[in-house]
Amino acid sequence: MENQFFVDSGHLSKEALIKKHELENNPDARKNHMEYLPGMEQIKSGVMEQVISQMKNYDYHKYTSKDVKAALSKETCTIEDFAALLSPAAEPYLEEMAQRAQRETGKHFGNTVYMFTPLYIANYCENYCVYCGFNCYNNIHRMKLNMEQLEHEMKVIAKSNMEEILILTGESHSMSDIEYIGEACKLAGKYFRMVGLEIYPVNTKEYRYLHECGADYITVFQETYDSDKYETLHLLGHKRVWPYRFDAQERALMGGMRGVAFSALLGLSDFRKDAFATGLHAYYLQRKYPRAEISLSCPRLRPIVNNDKINPLDVGERQLCQVICAYRIFLPFAGITVSSRESASFRDGIMKIAATKVSAGVSTGVGDHEEKYSGKEMEAQAGDEQFEISDSRSFDTMYQDIEGKGLQPVLNDYLYV
Amino acid sequence: MDKEDKLIIGGREFHSRFILGSGKYSMKLIEAAVKDAGAQMITLAVRRANTKEQENILDFIPEGVTLLPNTSGARDAGEAVRIARLARELGCGNFVKIEIMRDAKYLLPDNQETVKATEILAKEGFVVMPYMYPDLNTARDLVNAGAAAVMPLASPIGSNKGLATREFIKILIDEIDLPIIVDAGIGRPSQACEAMEMGAAAIMANTALATAGNLPLMAQAFKKAIEAGRNAYLAGLGRILARGAAASDPLTGFLHD
Numbered sequence: 035m036e037n038q039f040f041v042d043s044g045h046l047s048k049e050a051l052i053k054k055h056e057l058e059n060n061p062d063a064r065k066n067h068m069e070y071l072p073g074m075e076q077i078k079s080g081v082m083e084q085v086i087s088q089m090k091n092y093d094y095h096k097y098t099s100k101d102v103k104a105a106l107s108k109e110t111c112t113i114e115d116f117a118a119l120l121s122p123a124a125e126p127y128l129e130e131m132a133q134r135a136q137r138e139t140g141k142h143f144g145n146t147v148y149m150f151t152p153l154y155i156a157n158y159c160e161n162y163c164v165y166c167g168f169n170c171y172n173n174i175h176r177m178k179l180n181m182e183q184l185e186h187e188m189k190v191i192a193k194s195n196m197e198e199i200l201i202l203t204g205e206s207h208s209m210s211d212i213e214y215i216g217e218a219c220k221l222a223g224k225y226f227r228m229v230g231l232e233i234y235p236v237n238t239k240e241y242r243y244l245h246e247c248g249a250d251y252i253t254v255f256q257e258t259y260d261s262d263k264y265e266t267l268h269l270l271g272h273k274r275v276w277p278y279r280f281d282a283q284e285r286a287l288m289g290g291m292r293g294v295a296f297s298a299l300l301g302l303s304d305f306r307k308d309a310f311a312t313g314l315h316a317y318y319l320q321r322k323y324p325r326a327e328i329s330l331s332c333p334r335l336r337p338i339v340n341n342d343k344i345n346p347l348d349v350g351e352r353q354l355c356q357v358i359c360a361y362r363i364f365l366p367f368a369g370i371t372v373s374s375r376e377s378a379s380f381r382d383g384i385m386k387i388a389a390t391k392v393s394a395g396v397s398t399g400v401g402d403h404e405e406k407y408s409g410k411e412m413e414a415q416a417g418d419e420q421f422e423i424s425d426s427r428s429f430d431t432m433y434q435d436i437e438g439k440g441l442q443p444v445l446n447d448y449l450y451v
Numbered sequence: 452m453d454k455e456d457k458l459i460i461g462g463r464e465f466h467s468r469f470i471l472g473s474g475k476y477s478m479k480l481i482e483a484a485v486k487d488a489g490a491q492m493i494t495l496a497v498r499r500a501n502t503k504e505q506e507n508i509l510d511f512i513p514e515g516v517t518l519l520p521n522t523s524g525a526r527d528a529g530e531a532v533r534i535a536r537l538a539r540e541l542g543c544g545n546f547v548k549i550e551i552m553r554d555a556k557y558l559l560p561d562n563q564e565t566v567k568a569t570e571i572l573a574k575e576g577f578v579v580m581p582y583m584y585p586d587l588n589t590a591r592d593l594v595n596a597g598a599a600a601v602m603p604l605a606s607p608i609g610s611n612k613g614l615a616t617r618e619f620i621k622i623l624i625d626e627i628d629l630p631i632i633v634d635a636g637i638g639r640p641s642q643a644c645e646a647m648e649m650g651a652a653a654i655m656a657n658t659a660l661a662t663a664g665n666l667p668l669m670a671q672a673f674k675k676a677i678e679a680g681r682n683a684y685l686a687g688l689g690r691i692l693a694r695g696a697a698a699s700d701p702l703t704g705f706l707h708d
Contacts, residue, residue, distance in 0.1 A: 144661050145661075198692075322558060324553060325526050327555050449524055451534060
C-alpha cells in the first residue's frame, strides 16, 4: 500500500498544473537530486558513504531471535546489535527492549524530561515535497511574521513559562532569508533560555552567523535515507538536493553549533532501513565530533491540509516504539524527542522508556499562539499548519502530566557560552 | 564519628564527607542527601540554575548547605571560566567545581583544559575543586595551579561501576597533599566505603542515590558506609595476610647481634 500524495488545487493556474503534473509523472522533468546547486558548499566528509553503504547492505530479514537476545545481553550495543534490534525478529522482544532502554535512559538522564515548543515564523516554501502541507503547490494561507508579530508570539509563549524554543520556517530562501532568521534568533534570546533552529540546510558560514545570533542547536530531517525514494517525493526546489541535506548537521557543527538532531520521517520509505541509517548518521558524526550533543527525533507521517489521507503506513505504534528503544540502546547518551504528532497516550508511555524531550503548547501554524493559548479571536488570518498534531496538551497540562508520572519536567539545562 | 575529624576545603569546615553530585536532581533527592546522608555540600550545575522561577534548583537548597556550582557544559577552559563567573554573579558563592568535557558520550574530563581553568579561577579567588581523570602529573599541576581539592573519577559518570581507577586514585592519595574527593561512578555504599578506607577525603555521588528504590534508605546507607570507611582509615588497617598465612618462624631469627 502507498500513500496518495498528489492533490490538485483548483487555485493553480493552467501552466502551474501542467508543470506540477509533468514533475509528478515524468522523472526526466526533474533535476538530478544528487547534484549540488550553485552556492551549495561541498564538504569532504566520508560519513555519507559509510552510512549509505551500511544501510544498503542491511538485510533485516537475516536476523533471528538469537541475535536479538545476544544484543540485549551485551553491555555495549554494536552496529550489528542495533541492526538486530531494528529487525522484525526483535518484535516479540519489545518489552525486554523497553526495559533495557529504560535502564539506559535512567543512567544518562535520570528521570528528567525536557520541554520545548516549536515556533513557526513563516510557511512560505519553494519546494514541492509531496507529503508536506507547506509544499508550494498546496493551496494554504501563507504568512511570514514581521518582527513585531514575532515578538508578540514570543511573549505569548514565554508567558506560558516555556524556556526553550525551536524556530521553524518553510524552506524559502527568498521569503525567509538568513538575516531574517538571525534576527528572529536574537529576539528569541530576549524571551527564552535556549534557541534551536529547524530551517532549510545552509552553508557553514551561515550556520556560524546563526550561532552568533544565539542559536545553538540545529535540527534537519533527512526525511528518507533512500535517495531513490527521496527523489520521488521531493520533486522541486533546493530541498531536492539530497547529499547537501545529508551533510547539514556536519556543517552546523563546523559552524560552531553545540548540538544537532537527526531524523527520518517514518512512513515515507522502508522504516527499518531509515531508522538504521538515522542511528548510524548520528553515531558516525558523534565519533567524528565527540563534543557534539546528539539527538534524534522520531516523527511519523501525518495528515496535512487538503490531504487528510496521508498516514504512516506500516509504522504502527509498536514499530515506532521498537525504533525508539533501538535508538536508545544503541545511543544511550543521545537525546530523543517525541513530538506532538503522536498521541498523548503514546507520548506518556514512551517518556517512561526513552524519550527525553517533548513539545507542549504546540502550533504548527504561523502567528496563532494567542488564539490557541487564550482563545482570543484574531483580527488577521493565521498561516496554515504544516501537519495535523495529535497531542494538543498545553504547557501547564504537560508539566503536570510529566510530574504525575514520577518524572521531572525540566525547562532548561543549558547555557550559551 | 570523631567530632574533631573535619574536612577543610577553602577554609570551610565540613563534618560530612558526603557531597551530593548534580546531574539527576529532585527535591526528594536533595532532602534525602541532607537529612539522611548528612550532606553539607551540594553540587549544582550552573546551566540548570539558568532558569526562571518554575523549577529553579537554587530555591531547593537548604540553608547552611554549601553550594558547589559546577561548570558542566563547558568544552574548554574559557567556557568553564565564564560559567564560574556567572555562578558567582548568580549568588552561588565562590566555590566552584570545574568540569570540562570535550566528549558528549562518556563525559570524561579534559585534564589539560582543567588545569588551565583552575589556574585562572584560583587567581580570581575561587575555591576551585577540579574534576579530573586520575593522573598524578595532572594532579600535581592542579596543586600548583591553586586547586583546593582534587576530584578524580572512580569510573565513567553515571555508570555506577565503582572504583575502576582504584590504583591511580591510591597514588593520588599517597602523593597529593590536598583532599582527594572521589567523584563519579560510585554505585554502591560498599564502593564508597572502600574509597574512604583507602584514604579518600570525601565521596561525591548522585546517580547511585537518584536511581535507588528507596532514596532515604540508600542515603543512610551511604552515610554509614562513608563513616565506616573513614573510621577504618583513621584506625589504621590491621594486618592483611597476603598468602593466607604468616611465617611463624621469622626468616631473620638466626641473627644474634
